[in-house]
Amino acid sequence: MSTIAVTGSASGIGAAVCLRLEAAGHTLIRVDRVNADIEADLSTPEGRQLAVTQTLKLCNNKLDAVVCCAGVGVTAPSSGLIASVNYFGVTEYIDGLQDTLAQSGTGNAVIIGSVAASSQVANPHAIAAAMLENDEAKACQIAEACQAPHIVYAASKYAATVYGRRTAVSWGKQGMRLNIIAPGAVETPLHQASMDDPRFGEAVKNFVAPLGRAGLPDEIAAGVEFLVSDQARFINGTVLFIDGGMDAMIRADQF
Ligand code: NAD
Known part of the structure; x- marks a missing residue:
């Protein structure tokens, strides 16, 4: 069984990931602003x-996987x-954490991006x-000037995906x-907040996927459980859309 660190563990997809991985017998290190093993603000x-x-302290320098779920949506302050x-x-x-992951022999990470990317x-x-x-001050400055949170959100997920593929x-x-x-x-609460927002609701x-419904957090967690496992040992740098067919609907002729 593995030791796995999960950010955004207190809510939504991150909480579902923790439930699933813990039920499978893994040891978890939960990271969030509150209600976590490590309470830390990932915005600074x-x-x-x-x-x-x-994380290095709690895992005793033995870490097998990292799952980054923490994120904010278009209704962020x-x-x-x-x-x-x-x-x-x-x-x-x-x-x-990458040096410690490297020592595991099968170290891996999963980033929760978005179809918005x-x-x-x-x-x-x-x-x-x-x-x-890697210029946070410039990124934040352009983001604030842009006055379109949905564009900033999509750009953040695009950049996180590119970072992930380069790192892979x-x-x-x-x-x-x-x-x-x-x-x-x-x-999740993030999705509900965007539906309740007068600007984006x-x-x-x-914006409904071909399958006609939104996904459930555990349907994303199932993908995480697979990707961190040995069954996925030849999968690296992939972008797994778990979206009810939304990406196919947006750009059916591109892949
Ligand atoms: P959520 O709001 O339910 O959970 C997000 C978690 O991240 C919360 O526990 C929150 O406290 C934590 N978090 C936020 N800011 C943080 C900070 N500064 N430091 C530490 N922790 C912080 O949302 P969710 O829907 O479960 O989102 C999880 C991930 O999935 C996010 O990256 C989100 O962008 C992505 N995502 C969600 C959807 C969706 O429809 N819900 C769709 C695509 C992608």
């Missing part, structure tokens, strides 16, 4: 450093926060470019893997 460099240091949590809260946490607004966008240059290439040489799950709409409600 200090919080990310605290999360890394405490500021667009800079979307950039900081959804991109830098992922990359700095994974980067800080493949939308037209995400790529190529100046916010995503600043993120990929370099990790592969050490036998390590990194994969991305791109959920469509999933019934109608668009979110009308």
Whole structure:
């Protein structure tokens, strides 16, 4: 059985991932702002450093996998926060743990991205470019000026996906893997908040996947359980859409 760190463990997809992995017998290290083994704010460099240091302490320098679920949506208090949590809260946490993951022999990571990453607004966008240059101040500045949280959200998920695929290439040489799950709409507090928002509610409600419903958190967690397992040992750098067919609907002729 493995030791696995999960961010965003207190709610929604992260909570479902923890339930599933714990039921399978894995040892978990839960990271969130509150109600977690490690209470850390992944929107700040200090919080990310605290999360890394405490994770290394709790796992006793033996870590098999990292699952990054923590994220904020379009109703976040500021667009800079979307950039900081959804991109830098992922990359700095994974980067800080990669040496320890490498020692596992089968170390791997899963990033929860989004089907929004493949939308037209995400790529190529100046916010995503600043993120990929690792320039948080610039990314946040452009994000705040952009005044369109849905564009910032899509760009953050696009950049996190590109980071994941680039990292998968370099990790592969050490036998390590990194994969991305791109959920469509999933019934969580984040999704409910966007449906309740007067700016985005109608668009979110009308954006329905071919399967005709939103997903359940455990349907995303099932994908995570598979990707961190030995059954997925030859899967690296992939983007697994768990979206009821939404990506196929958006861009049926591209893949
Ligand atoms: P959620 O709001 O239920 O859970 C998100 C968790 O992240 C919360 O526990 C929250 O406390 C934590 N978090 C947020 N900011 C943090 C910070 N600064 N530091 C530490 N933890 C922080 O949302 P969810 O829907 O379960 O989202 C999980 C992931 O799935 C997110 O990355 C989200 O972008 C992605 N996603 C969700 C949907 C959806 O429809 N729900 C669709 C696509 C992608």
